[in-house]
Amino acid sequence: xxxxxxLVDCNSFFVSCERxxxxxxxxxxxxxxxxxxxxxxxxxxxxxxxxxxMGTPYFKVRTICKKxxxxxxxxxxxxxxxxxxRVMKTLAQFTPRMEIYSIDEAFLDLxxxxxxxxxxxxxxxxxxxxxxxxxxxxxSTSKTLAKLANNMAKKTKRTNGxxxxxxxxxxxxxxxxxxxxxxxxxxxxxxxxxQLMGLYTAKDxxxxxxxxxxxxxxxxxxLQIKEELQGHERFTLEQTVKPKKSIMCSRSFGSSxxxxxxxxxxxxxxxxxxxETLRKQNSTCGEIGVFIRTSRHKxxxxxxxxxHIKLLSPTSDSRKAVxxxxxxxxxxxxxxxxxxxxxxxxxxxQQEGNKQLSLxxxxxxxxxxxxxxxxxxxxxxxxxxxxxLAACGIDNKSxxxxxxxxxxxxxxxxxxxxxxx
DNA sequence: TCTGGGGTCCTAGGACCC
DNA sequence: TCTGGGGTCCTAGGACCC
Numbered sequence: 001x002x003x004x005x006x007l008v009d010c011n012s013f014f015v016s017c018e019r020x021x022x023x024x025x026x027x028x029x030x031x032x033x034x035x036x037x038x039x040x041x042x043x044x045x046x047x048x049x050x051x052x053x054m055g056t057p058y059f060k061v062r063t064i065c066k067k068x069x070x071x072x073x074x075x076x077x078x079x080x081x082x083x084x085x086r087v088m089k090t091l092a093q094f095t096p097r098m099e100i101y102s103i104d105e106a107f108l109d110l111x112x113x114x115x116x117x118x119x120x121x122x123x124x125x126x127x128x129x130x131x132x133x134x135x136x137x138x139x140s141t142s143k144t145l146a147k148l149a150n151n152m153a154k155k156t157k158r159t160n161g162x163x164x165x166x167x168x169x170x171x172x173x174x175x176x177x178x179x180x181x182x183x184x185x186x187x188x189x190x191x192x193x194x195q196l197m198g199l200y201t202a203k204d205x206x207x208x209x210x211x212x213x214x215x216x217x218x219x220x221x222x223l224q225i226k227e228e229l230q231g232h233e234r235f236t237l238e239q240t241v242k243p244k245k246s247i248m249c250s251r252s253f254g255s256s257x258x259x260x261x262x263x264x265x266x267x268x269x270x271x272x273x274x275x276e277t278l279r280k281q282n283s284t285c286g287e288i289g290v291f292i293r294t295s296r297h298k299x300x301x302x303x304x305x306x307x308h309i310k311l312l313s314p315t316s317d318s319r320k321a322v323x324x325x326x327x328x329x330x331x332x333x334x335x336x337x338x339x340x341x342x343x344x345x346x347x348x349x350q351q352e353g354n355k356q357l358s359l360x361x362x363x364x365x366x367x368x369x370x371x372x373x374x375x376x377x378x379x380x381x382x383x384x385x386x387x388x389l390a391a392c393g394i395d396n397k398s399x400x401x402x403x404x405x406x407x408x409x410x411x412x413x414x415x416x417x418x419x420x421x
Numbered sequence: 422t423c424t425g426g427g428g429t430c431c432t433a434g435g436a437c438c439c
Numbered sequence: 440t441c442t443g444g445g446g447t448c449c450t451a452g453g454a455c456c457c
Contacts, residue, residue: 034425041425057424075425102457187455219431248427286457297424343426402423 003233004139004166006108006120007146008091008127011134011161013104013155017083018073018147020132021410029070033058035402036252036401037074046338067357073405079410085322086131094123099237109237117164124161125332130220140165143235144228148174148202174228175203185225191217196334206230243351249274250291250343257339259371260329263292265393267325270344271390275318278346284314284364290328295340305332314350317364317372322391 010016013030019025029046033039039055040047050068052061058072065072084103092098097109113119120137127135138150145165152174153163166170181191183202197217199205206229208214215223224234249270257263267290278285289308296303307328315321325344375387385392 036423036425038424055424059423062423105457185455189454219454221431244428246428251427252425295424341425401425 001111002141002231004109004110004113004116004141005143005146005149005237006116006123006137006139007101007105007143008108008123008135008137009150009154010087010104011136012042012044013084013133014073014075014080015044015047017080018071018076018407019044020083021407025071029065029066029068030073031070032073032075033405034075035255038252038406041075072405073407074407076407078287078409083131083133087127087133087135090127090130091123093126094119097237097239107146107237110139116166117162119163120162123158134161134372135320136161138163138165140171142228143237144184144225145171145231148178148182148229151178171231172203174272175206176201177420178202180205183229185221185226190222193217202229214365243283243349244277245349246349246359247274247277247285247346247349248343249277250341251399251401252341253339254402255398256337257399258337259341260333260335261341262398263329263333263342264326264391264396266342266399267329267344268322268389268393270342270389271321271325272318272392273384274344274346275316275321275372276376276379279316279372282352283349283354284316285321285346286311286314286350287346288324288328289345289347290332290342291345292329292332292339292342294337298338301337303334303337305334307332307349308345310348314348315364317368318375319368319389320364322389322401326391383410 001192015030018030018032025260028044029048029050030044031040031052032042032421034041037058038251039057040061041054043052043054050070052064058065064070080103085312086108087104088098088100091106093107095110095113099107101107108123110116110119115312116139122133124137127133136150136153138146138148138153139162140146140149149163149165153159153161156163163174178201180186180194180199180201181188184203186194194205199208205214205226208226209225211226214226215287218225228234251266251270253266257266271288287308287310291306293303293304307327309324311324325405379386
């Protein structure tokens with residue numbers, strides 16, 4: 001018997017989170033900006049219909065926003081991840097088999113349930129009632145088809161946010177009406193290429209006879225997409241959260257940075273943050289990288305520097321890591337450039353306990369591990385950065401990001417809890 | 422003036438070995 | 440000047456996702 005998957009996706013998730021605490025903003029244009037108040041990364045329907053697409057730099061549409069009284073927020077991920085957890089907890093009530101796919105999406109295995117359409121409507125209602133976050137649901141026999149159904153649910157109003165594609169006929173119609181570029185896994189490059197091959201819709205790809213050709217041209221993944229469109233499960237449900245294989249932390253600066261010492265502080269901070277993530281999943285890392293760069297958009301006087309170190313023995317000690325980070329920074333820093341972004345990269349991650357002994361370097365000793373854990377606990381309790389390494393600096397940060405439209409931390413942080421009157 | 426951040430997977434090709 | 444064949448491992452880069 002074939003599977004039945006539902007994809008539940010929160011509508012304009014970040015915007016919905018902000019609206020939750022500002023209900024007067026419902027039915028008005030609202031947008032959430034990326035880090036540094038750069039681009040829109042979440043837009044309400046009303047804002048989209050003003051002609052502002054996803055990813056638009058804020059400064060380009062500032063006038064439009066003012067004129068139309070758009071409410072703009074800086075991103076507030078502490079809030080979003082908290083609300084995400086609530087949504088996921090609610091969803092978990094409906095099936096024992098579920099995959100949290102991203103901050104605002106989850107796949108639910110509904111195989112064996114009766115009257116799926118009704119059940120999906122019930123799920124939608126319950127989530128909205130319990131969390132206040134509106135969702136759309138798409139159901140079909142593979143993840144790719146569920147995703148496609150979900151897109152329809154979001155796009156077409158008369159579906160009331162739920163689309164079920166289980167019979168051949170409804171699938172035929174849906175796939176025929178879906179441009180190839182809208183298929184999950186078909187990005188810009190494949191979109192262009194497939195159209196050149198005469199594959200314009202999802203249905204064209206599904207029904208294309210020469211599978212070997214698809215595989216040759218679009219790799220194993222391309223073929224999997226085609227088979228998923230036929231309703232065969234190729235992407236399975238991942239119920240367990242796998243530890244990350246690499247960790248990054250990078251930021252654009254709020255203003256330009258020129259001096260090595262400021263870059264060092266940025267790197268120390270990013271490294272600390274990346275290592276906190278590393279320790280949270282009980283990993284050690286065997287490779288550390290750092291990059292710095294000038295503006296991506298400015299012409300002339302461009303520089304991108306990056307380098308990495310392979311560690312003889314893996315570590316989870318932030319202090320060691322910051323030292324290595326500085327070493328790399330010394331190699332790549334060039335004076336005279338206007339730096340706009342820096343980042344760190346952790347690779348060759350291993351689960352603690354799986355490490356292979358090296359003859360050449362000492363492992364983190366018990367004491368340093370304990371110290372790190374203690375810092376993590378305190379920072380978790382008191383807020384990020386309550387305790388940090390001296391290298392991170394305490395002065396006013398030229399490199400810190402802009403967050404001019406930040407909402408209060410409604411759900412985390414004691415000082416900013418909502419007051420009940 | 423002002424343009425995000427963080428991941429995964431796949432493949433081709435080089436290095437190296439016998 | 441001629442110059443095998445096959446395997447593995449690693450890396451960089453490209454593609455995709457949210």
